[in-house]
Amino acid sequence: MRLHVVDHPLVAHKLTTLRDQRTDSATFRRLADELVTLLAYEATRDVRTEQVDIVTPVSTTTGVKLTHPRPLVVPILRAGLGMLEGMVRLLPTAEVGFLGMIRDEETLQASTYATRMPEDLSGRQVYVLDPMLATGGTLVAAIRELIGRGADDVTAVVLLASPEGIQIMERELAGTPVTVVSAALDERLNEQGYIVPGLGDAGDRMYGTVA
Numbered sequence: 001m002r003l004h005v006v007d008h009p010l011v012a013h014k015l016t017t018l019r020d021q022r023t024d025s026a027t028f029r030r031l032a033d034e035l036v037t038l039l040a041y042e043a044t045r046d047v048r049t050e051q052v053d054i055v056t057p058v059s060t061t062t063g064v065k066l067t068h069p070r071p072l073v074v075p076i077l078r079a080g081l082g083m084l085e086g087m088v089r090l091l092p093t094a095e096v097g098f099l100g101m102i103r104d105e106e107t108l109q110a111s112t113y114a115t116r117m118p119e120d121l122s123g124r125q126v127y128v129l130d131p132m133l134a135t136g137g138t139l140v141a142a143i144r145e146l147i148g149r150g151a152d153d154v155t156a157v158v159l160l161a162s163p164e165g166i167q168i169m170e171r172e173l174a175g176t177p178v179t180v181v182s183a184a185l186d187e188r189l190n191e192q193g194y195i196v197p198g199l200g201d202a203g204d205r206m207y208g209t210v211a
C-alpha cells in the first residue's frame with residue numbers, strides 16, 4: 001500500500017476551515033467538494049490514457065484521452081457521497097458505483113448495508129471515496145470487496161487519515177495494489193475511535209445531523 005499526503009497550502013487552508021467546529025453544513029459540503037478536486041489531481045496521476053490524433057485550427061497534433069475500460073468511482077455512503085461530484089468533475093467518463101457502510105460506534109466494526117456496482121471489475125481502475133480513515137475497518141472491507149470483484153488498481157481518496165488506520169490498512173491489504181491519497185495524516189485516534197484533532201463525525205457535519 002502506498003500513502004500520499006498532499007502537501008499544498010490551498011489544501012491546508014481549506015482543511016483548517018473544514019476542521020473548525022464553527023463551520024456550518026453548507027460550507028462543509030462546499031469545502032469537501034473543493035478539497036476532493038484538489039486531491040483528485042494527485043489521485044489520478046496514473047489514470048490510464050490513450051493517444052489520439054486531433055486537428056487544431058492551426059495544425060494536426062497528438063494528445064491523450066481517458067481510455068477504456070472506464071474508471072469506476074465508488075463513494076462510501078453516507079459521508080463519501082459529499083466527495084462524488086468533485087471527483088467526477090475531473091473524471092467525466094467515469095462510471096459510478098455505490099457502497100453503503102456504517103460503523104458501529106460501540107464495537108467500531110464496519111458493516112455494509114447497500115452495494116450497487118458492477119460484478120466484474122477486472123482490469124478496472126477504481127477510486128473509492130470516504131472522508132475519514134479512522135480505524136480503517138470501513139476502507140479495508142470496501143477495498144476487499146473491490147479486489148474480490150477483480151479490481152487491479154484501487155486508490156482511496158480520503159480527507160483525513162489516522163496513523164492507526166494506515167497501519168491496519170498496510171497490514172490487512174499487504175501485497176494489494178492500493179494507494180491512499182489524503183489531505184492530512186492526523187495525530188491519533190481517541191478512545192471512541194475518532195480522529196484527533198480530526199473534524200468530528202464527517203457524515204453528521206456534512207448533512208446536519210447530530211451524533
Ligand SMILES: O=P(O)(O)OC[C@H]1O[C@H](OP(=O)(O)OP(=O)(O)O)[C@H](O)[C@@H]1O
Nearest residue numbers: 078079102103133134135136137138203
Ligand atoms: O475507519 P473507520 O473506523 O471504519 O471509520 C470511518 C468511517 O466512519 C464514518 O462513517 P459512519 O459509520 O459514521 O457513516 P456515515 O458516513 O453514514 O456517517 C466515516 O464516514 C467512514 O466511513
Ligand SMILES: O=c1cc[nH]c(=O)[nH]1
Nearest residue numbers: 134194195200201202
Ligand atoms: O473521526 C471520525 C471517525 C470516524 N468517522 C468520522 O466521521 N469521524
Ligand SMILES: [Mg+2]
Nearest residue numbers: 201202203204
Ligand atoms: Mg457518520
